[in-house]
Amino acid sequence: MNPYYTDYSEYLSRIFPGIKVQKISVDAGRSCPNRDGTIGRGGCLYCDNRSFVPSYCSDSESVARQIERGKTFFSRKYPYMRYLVYFQAFTFTHGTTVEEMERVVKDVVSHDGVVGVIIGTRPDCFPTPVASMLGEINRITPVIMEFGAETSFDRTLRRINRGHTWRQTVEAVERASGEGLRCGLHLIVGLPGETLDDALASVERACHLPVDSLKLHQLQLIKGTPLWREWKAGVPDIQVLDLDEYVDFCRRVVRLVPREIAIERFLSQAPPEMVEAPSWGLKNYEFTNLLLSRLS
Numbered sequence: 588m589n590p591y592y593t594d595y596s597e598y599l600s601r602i603f604p605g606i607k608v609q610k611i612s613v614d615a616g617r618s619c620p621n622r623d624g625t626i627g628r629g630g631c632l633y634c635d636n637r638s639f640v641p642s643y644c645s646d647s648e649s650v651a652r653q654i655e656r657g658k659t660f661f662s663r664k665y666p667y668m669r670y671l672v673y674f675q676a677f678t679f680t681h682g683t684t685v686e687e688m689e690r691v692v693k694d695v696v697s698h699d700g701v702v703g704v705i706i707g708t709r710p711d712c713f714p715t716p717v718a719s720m721l722g723e724i725n726r727i728t729p730v731i732m733e734f735g736a737e738t739s740f741d742r743t744l745r746r747i748n749r750g751h752t753w754r755q756t757v758e759a760v761e762r763a764s765g766e767g768l769r770c771g772l773h774l775i776v777g778l779p780g781e782t783l784d785d786a787l788a789s790v791e792r793a794c795h796l797p798v799d800s801l802k803l804h805q806l807q808l809i810k811g812t813p814l815w816r817e818w819k820a821g822v823p824d825i826q827v828l829d830l831d832e833y834v835d836f837c838r839r840v841v842r843l844v845p846r847e848i849a850i851e852r853f854l855s856q857a858p859p860e861m862v863e864a865p866s867w868g869l870k871n872y873e874f875t876n877l878l879l880s881r882l883s
């Protein structure tokens with residue numbers, strides 16, 4: 588057990604005691620309301636969806652086929668592995684009916700070896716009927732919600748063209764919790780105009796909500812994104828995080844987050860050829876080891 592905080596493997600072992608569980612990311616072919624015109628067209632300023640979707644995951648294949656490919660990939664290492672299917676790409680709860688979502692999720696959980704699902708979505712795409720439907724499925728098979736909150740500051744949410752507010756995040760988490768769904772929040776550190784103290788304030792506010800896990804990562808400037816173009820043009824509120832200051836920030840996070848809330852990760856790893864900065868050259872586990880060495 589990690590002596591400093593509840594890590595993701597400990598969190599999963601609480602939900603699935605005694606079995607080894609691996610996530611399989613799938614793309615259900617959804618779009619994003621901040622790109623398709625429902626909310627906006629430009630997307631969040633930092634976003635290139637290709638930077639956070641694994642290469643084995645493609646919407647040109649059926650979800651069933653993506654699951655089978657993921658299982659083949661991971662079962663080479665652990666034949667008795669069980670799987671959590673992660674609807675990661677874009678916004679799963681957007682652009683379709685509740686009935687269709689229910690059909691897809693029920694189909695997924697009927698796959699051999701699948702023990703639960705993670706639904707990645709935006710806080711403003713989680714109306715009550717969707718929450719109720721997922722709450723029903725959760726009574727039989729674990730459903731974990733993952734909301735992209737990014738920050739608790741509305742001024743930053745406007746700055747990055749996120750298209751929702753912190754209040755909507757709070758309401759989505761409360762709605763999920765009211766249906767008995769486990770809930771994770773995603774936060775980005777180093778957003779334009781924010782100090783590390785601001786980012787820590789967002790972590791603290793998140794900890795006051797009924798969340799089960801947090802997922803943090805450093806802001807990455809992905810080539811070709813609007814934020815990258817602004818940074819290239821010298822817009823002054825965009826700063827690149829230094830590795831040491833980020834490690835120090837994560838130490839403060841570990842001290843702040845209670846053991847009941849898991850910290851899934853601290854680092855994002857977009858393909859190196861897509862990232863302009865920061866380029867720390869660390870894999871997720873290497874960063875975790877560095878952090879643990881500074882915590883001891």
Ligand code: SF4
Pocket residue numbers: 619620621622629630631634635636677678709735
């Ligand atoms: S980060 Fe998510 S919500 Fe924002 S543009 Fe990208 S896919 Fe859409």
